[in-house]
Amino acid sequence: MCNFSLAQISSPQASPRSKIFQKVGLVDISIDYSRPSKKERKIFGNIVPFNEVWRTGANQATAISFSEDVKVNSKLLKAGEYFLYSIPDSEKNGLSLIFYEKNKNWGALKEIDENKVLLNVFSSFITLPFTIETFTISINNISNNGATLDFAWDDQFISYNLDVMTTEKMKKQIDNVMSNNPTKNDLSSAAVFYLEENINIKQAMKWINLAYPDNKEHRYWQYRYKSLIYEKAGKMKKAIQYAKLGLDDAIKTGGPDGVNTLNRLNDRLLSAK
Template sequence: MKKVFLFMCAGLISLGASAQIEAPQPSPLAKIEQKVGLTDVTLEYSRPAVRGREIFGSLVPFGKVWRTGANANTKITFSDDVEIGGKKLAKGTYAIYTIPNKDSWEVVFYKDANNSGVPQEWDEAKVALKATAKVESMPFSMESFGIFVNEIKNDGAVLDFVWSNTAASLPFTVPTDAKTMASIEKVMNGPGANDFFAAASFYQESGKDLKKAHEWIKKATAMQEDAFWMWRKRSLIEAELGMKKEAISSAQKSLAMAEKAKNADYVKMNKDSLKEWGAM
């Protein structure tokens, strides 16, 4: 009985140690995903509350670097290069730090987004961009801190930092025009070598119309003559079509290119095929 009692106590202690209480976080996590033109913008940050406190100039001092939220770093991710304050910011993920002042904020995009709060050792070399945000007083108070992507247009939007009765706004632009024009030109110019190669590969590997696959792979190799992997695919399609002479010629071209590129896998595959076809 004593052993049973001790065993039950041990089990209760174990359960107590592993149990976790779920409760609301004082600064809940937020994630925003917004498409601006053709660019994906993602924000991840925690949202502290006012709770009757004086915020800017007190809890968040003027003139000092602020973590811009709570808990882990506030992060922003751009899927394309963007422009902020007339300066280019490369695509990627950044921590956002700010230096609030009464009339303006300095917004800092920091390359290391894995800190918790402001880095203990600030590294100016990790500052990707600094820009000035315009500050306005609001006629009402926002209880929870928020960062929003507003005023969305095809070529840009505005990052709004809002808390208490203060809003700081930072416009940014995205490369919608350049991306759209590139897409239009690509479509209007017709399929490229990779498109023809992909279509031919699918037809050959799926047992579809080999003659159509051969038509496409010839267009691919004509457009990209030094692509040994395309010539390899062409040789296989020709072999399946019974075009042995053409298959050998294509394999020999692929082999020479693969040797020049020092691609051992394609060198071996081509040699194996040429031996099988009696050309080596």
Template sequence: MKKLLFIFSLLLVATAVNAQIDAPQPSPKAKAMQTVGLTEVTLEYSRPAKREREIFGNLVPFGKLWRTGANQNSMITFSDDVKFAGTDVKAGTYAVYTKPGKKEWTVMLYSDTNNWGNPGTWDEDKVAATATVETSKLKNAVESWTMAINELTMEGAHLQMMWDDTMVAVPFTVPTAAKTQASIDKVMAGPAANDFYSAATFYLDANKDLQQAYEWISKAVEARPEAYWMHRKKSLIEAKMGNKSAAIATAKTSLSLAQKANNMDYVKLNTDSLKEWGVKM
């Protein structure tokens, strides 16, 4: 009996040690995703509350580097290259740091996002962009720190940051026109060689219309005459269509191109096929 009580006590202790209490965080995490034109923009940050405190100039001092929220540094991710307040910024994820002031804020995008709060040592080389923007007074106080992407147009938006009675907004632009034009040009130009190759490969593997597959692979080879792998696929389609002489000629072309490219895998594939089709090597 004593042994059972001892084991039961150990189980109680182990349970108490491993138990975790679920409770709301004082600065809960937030994540917001917004499409701007054709660019995906994501915000990840923590949201401290005002709780009747004086925020800017007190809890958040003026003129000092701020993590721009709570806990881990706030982050913004752009899926495309953008212009942040006129500065070119590469696609990627950046920490958002600020220096709040009475009338204006300095907002910085920092390439090192692996910080809990401010970096131990600030590195100017990691500053991807800096913007100085004026503050705006809000009519109604915002209780919890808020970041948002607003003022949307096809070409850009504003990164807005709000807390208490203060708001700052940084404009950024996205490459909608360039991406749209590239898409238009691609569609209007018709399928590319790789598109014809992929379609022909599918038809061959799925044992579908071989004549259609042959037409597609012929267009691919015409557009990419140096592509030995496309000639290889054409030879296989010709062989499956029963045109062995054409398959042999095409395989020899693929073999020669593969040898020039020093791709021994395709050299062997073509050599094996030629032997199978009765060519002495």
């Protein structure tokens, strides 16, 4: 008696699937897409025809999600999950990016149903001095308040501005916490955020002094925050004082990274004195 088994061959995909997760400010962004390759072909105007709907990738339609409201090229987009279609425009020389109601549609669309369009934004093509073999979506230039949503393939690059509106959200959050017995960490976090976003340095000084008062000893990174805030306020004598205290603590208790960081801060402050 013979036993036969059927072997299954697992072949590599022509357009492999890729998933991206990125935190920008307070917003979680996820992208799920497939990545076709150029393979010596001309892409826009050929493999991806001009003035026709493209699934912005291959295979299943590209999906993107935002955990909170954002702005794309200054236009508001509500939190949610969307299909990401696009239309290359030959006359405007750019790409219309369409955030589309997510449904059971698997891949390409023949035409756009305007009732399902949540947002439509446009950016121009930028011609690169080199070619990108495999279609790439990426989130770059990340800051507290935003990033860029970028697309690259062949010799073309397209970028859209993302505004995650962190400052407005953080100010509301900070106002709420400060009216309800803030902890030392709350005070420090609020002060550092105001420093980084250059909002109200006098208020940042008040909070950092409540968090780390002069009549107590603190850790080197806490002195560093105080020093940076006082430097921003133009109070260089105090900034140097806190930087030196921070360096002393880093030498006693910190590793080489802490010592190097405080050394650089001290050198910079003393050279600017």
